[in-house]
Amino acid sequence: MKRGIISLIIMWSMLAVQIGVAQAEELVVYSGRSDKFVKPVVKAFTEKTDIKVTLHAGSSTALLNKLKLEGKRSRADLYISNDAGNLQKGADLGLFKPMKDDLIKVIPANYRAKDNSWVGLSARARVLVVSTKDNSADFVKSVFDLADPRLKGKLGITHSGNESYIAGVTVYMRANDDKKVKDWLAGMKSNVNGSVFNKHSKIVKAVASGKKSIGLVNHYYVFRHLDKKPDAPIKIVMPDQSNDGMGVAWNVAGAAIAKQSKNSAAAEKFIAFMVSEAGQKLFAEVNREYPTRDGIPTAKNVPARSSYKVADVPMRDLGTYRNATLDVIEAVGMP
Amino acid sequence: MVKILSTRSVLSTSVVLLASIPLIYVLINSGQLSIPQWSNLWSARLPGLLWNTLTLAILVAIGSFVLGVSSAWLITRREFIGRRVATWLMILPLTIPTYVFAHIYTSLTESSGWLGQLWTMIFGPEIQNPELYNVFGVAFVLSIAGFSYVFLLVSDALTRSRVDIEEAARLHGLNSRQVFWRISLPMLRPAIAAGLALVVLHVLSDFGAVSMLRYQTFTLSIYLQMSGRFDLQAAAGLSLVLVLLSLTFLILERFFRDRQRYYSAAQAQRMKRRPASKTEMVLIWSWLGGITLFAFALPVTWMLAWSWEAWQLDLITEEFWGYVKNSISISVAAATFATIAALPVALFHARLRNKISQSYLHMASIGFVLPGPVIALGILSFVLSTLPFIYGTIIVLVLAMLIRFLPLAVQAQEASVQQLSPSIEEAGRSLGASPWENLRRVTIPVLRTGLVSAWVLVFIDTLKELPATLLLRPTGFDTLPVRIWIEASEEMLELAAPAALMLMLGTLPVLWFLMRQHDASTR
Numbered sequence: 001m002k003r004g005i006i007s008l009i010i011m012w013s014m015l016a017v018q019i020g021v022a023q024a025e026e027l028v029v030y031s032g033r034s035d036k037f038v039k040p041v042v043k044a045f046t047e048k049t050d051i052k053v054t055l056h057a058g059s060s061t062a063l064l065n066k067l068k069l070e071g072k073r074s075r076a077d078l079y080i081s082n083d084a085g086n087l088q089k090g091a092d093l094g095l096f097k098p099m100k101d102d103l104i105k106v107i108p109a110n111y112r113a114k115d116n117s118w119v120g121l122s123a124r125a126r127v128l129v130v131s132t133k134d135n136s137a138d139f140v141k142s143v144f145d146l147a148d149p150r151l152k153g154k155l156g157i158t159h160s161g162n163e164s165y166i167a168g169v170t171v172y173m174r175a176n177d178d179k180k181v182k183d184w185l186a187g188m189k190s191n192v193n194g195s196v197f198n199k200h201s202k203i204v205k206a207v208a209s210g211k212k213s214i215g216l217v218n219h220y221y222v223f224r225h226l227d228k229k230p231d232a233p234i235k236i237v238m239p240d241q242s243n244d245g246m247g248v249a250w251n252v253a254g255a256a257i258a259k260q261s262k263n264s265a266a267a268e269k270f271i272a273f274m275v276s277e278a279g280q281k282l283f284a285e286v287n288r289e290y291p292t293r294d295g296i297p298t299a300k301n302v303p304a305r306s307s308y309k310v311a312d313v314p315m316r317d318l319g320t321y322r323n324a325t326l327d328v329i330e331a332v333g334m335p
Numbered sequence: 336m337v338k339i340l341s342t343r344s345v346l347s348t349s350v351v352l353l354a355s356i357p358l359i360y361v362l363i364n365s366g367q368l369s370i371p372q373w374s375n376l377w378s379a380r381l382p383g384l385l386w387n388t389l390t391l392a393i394l395v396a397i398g399s400f401v402l403g404v405s406s407a408w409l410i411t412r413r414e415f416i417g418r419r420v421a422t423w424l425m426i427l428p429l430t431i432p433t434y435v436f437a438h439i440y441t442s443l444t445e446s447s448g449w450l451g452q453l454w455t456m457i458f459g460p461e462i463q464n465p466e467l468y469n470v471f472g473v474a475f476v477l478s479i480a481g482f483s484y485v486f487l488l489v490s491d492a493l494t495r496s497r498v499d500i501e502e503a504a505r506l507h508g509l510n511s512r513q514v515f516w517r518i519s520l521p522m523l524r525p526a527i528a529a530g531l532a533l534v535v536l537h538v539l540s541d542f543g544a545v546s547m548l549r550y551q552t553f554t555l556s557i558y559l560q561m562s563g564r565f566d567l568q569a570a571a572g573l574s575l576v577l578v579l580l581s582l583t584f585l586i587l588e589r590f591f592r593d594r595q596r597y598y599s600a601a602q603a604q605r606m607k608r609r610p611a612s613k614t615e616m617v618l619i620w621s622w623l624g625g626i627t628l629f630a631f632a633l634p635v636t637w638m639l640a641w642s643w644e645a646w647q648l649d650l651i652t653e654e655f656w657g658y659v660k661n662s663i664s665i666s667v668a669a670a671t672f673a674t675i676a677a678l679p680v681a682l683f684h685a686r687l688r689n690k691i692s693q694s695y696l697h698m699a700s701i702g703f704v705l706p707g708p709v710i711a712l713g714i715l716s717f718v719l720s721t722l723p724f725i726y727g728t729i730i731v732l733v734l735a736m737l738i739r740f741l742p743l744a745v746q747a748q749e750a751s752v753q754q755l756s757p758s759i760e761e762a763g764r765s766l767g768a769s770p771w772e773n774l775r776r777v778t779i780p781v782l783r784t785g786l787v788s789a790w791v792l793v794f795i796d797t798l799k800e801l802p803a804t805l806l807l808r809p810t811g812f813d814t815l816p817v818r819i820w821i822e823a824s825e826e827m828l829e830l831a832a833p834a835a836l837m838l839m840l841g842t843l844p845v846l847w848f849l850m851r852q853h854d855a856s857t858r
Contacts, residue, residue, distance in 0.1 A: 054811035057821050058805060059824070070719065073727070161563070205447070206446075323564065326563070
């Protein structure tokens, strides 16, 4: 009996190892985006093409690191990131295979890498979420006003490791001088007094419940909250819209084909699907982001992209200047 | 005789070499740092990291000491209703990983969480409810997650301790408080040191809780260096400092443990538990109940509530059972191979008991002093450069778990190897048993307890392992911890909860088995 159990255990161990070795041929996607946003797209793609897709989920940054470490041994065919910074970083490291212009030319050039090694699929705007109940933050017209001491204890921002946050700071640094950004960070640091949020959704919640008066978030978090609570006392304010203002910071989520992929034909099909009208509509709907392809309508209630000014910073800068941004954030000691 | 010795030495040498892969990786990479880079690292990062890490370690040590020693003392020295249950309640927190504790307590203390609402009810909405994103929050989480180690070792020592000395002290006129502080506590020092060292090592290498609570310790900073900035050399440099820090703790612990021999040498008199009075019983249970509430009951209620939600929404799909299967397969495999790999090292030490075998034991403990992300990285680059064809398979993951948790297996077996005097083995040989038969019929049965504990300990820790699994799992091979990690970072509570619940349930049977065996040996 006892020996039976032991040999069973040993056999199982061997079997477990065996199962791992036998793997079917399929498209492997390293996905740094939430499963719930990628899965509907994958499902639609598999239904259409019969190509099986394995999602390997994780944080965009960690997966890019994994791709780099694995080198030509990586099984990844595609890399999906929620941030242009990682995409450009991967391009700089030579991890991606540039795509044919024909494949992605429907996407405007400023949402792609110079050499087409990655393509932006959906964009998000850094906006202000403001309480409609108290007027203490009504004077804020620019993100730089968030450093105003009048907002002490009333400001909600995420911790400085957040990819969207870092990307936003990069945009502000490209559109202004470093000194101004440093002072701004220092002002916000004193306003939040060590208490930052680990999620954008929690900032929106805090503003809605009156615990904070204003927050800096990606636009779709506000709509997600309004979905659940349509009467929540919050509104979106587009910052930096004055004549000499820099405009709203944008960031794109996107995809790239891994350099060592032996499945590039199938990978290209997946890219083609994601930039197609059907694919772009899915992106617009599931997360209320801006489809990067022209002519695809944005989801209901989302302010049209033509209705406000967007900061004139190429998306690839988010990768090129990421380490410089991290240096500034760390020098200020943002929590 | 010579032949066995050589087999053992060859086998144990190869196991030790395998175990030192991550350390070699760290040495090679940090060796590439130039002097200016080192001094930059030294001035810019180390003071802050040292301060953060050490204050956290000290706070957790204090927390675990208070929780672990008090509960162990009450349970071993007083007879009260539900004492057996209480023992169980004190070790059950081991079934919940630190990152699950961290995740649950952050959602409980939010203003909309159970504890947050309670806070607002008591103190009103003006007073900000406490947050966990600071050293005290992290210390709280790691203390309730780790005090059970102190409890286990101290209650063990208390059961075996020599009551006659305490009685002698009492006869000489010391009151019970004096007896506790001047006699019992000093005698417990080795067990407390061992327990606290275990807790501190867990603190130093913890990845899940500190990254969820964003508290910059060495381990988190190393992870951020390598995955955020792609700076592998700085990560290796920091790892090297962490290794030195951990080694200091290990040496301190050995120092205290070596003294144990003086105390437990003599035949101990059987200890009698004093029946508790009614008032005492109320006090005992309110203390133990309070610990249980925070370290087990509340988290489990949370898991059950959200799992129920998931069940109602039909979210427990086939995929979920796939994660369960993956988790169990990898844990069974890692536990089995680690137990087998630890055997030659333990036996080698049992036979030789010299400096070399001692140093082998230390070398096999590398998995304990290096953080998970670094071990994973070391194995990744080793496999890619020497055995690229196994990369991407589950073998790599099993190898990582084996190296990471080998110290547990070795330590568990070392304890029972102590009972294996060379004369027992020689008797077997002289009665005509072949080396193989001797191993099977004499050595293994003597070591059975140690082998089982080794297997169980590695199983439990592999089941909960996060950072190395994140990096090394084959594509699409998600385990329960990986899913908890992903769902928790997306705020999908109803998906994280059932996974956490399954982890806990998966640990229970093996823990029960371990405790039963433990009871049998102390009875």
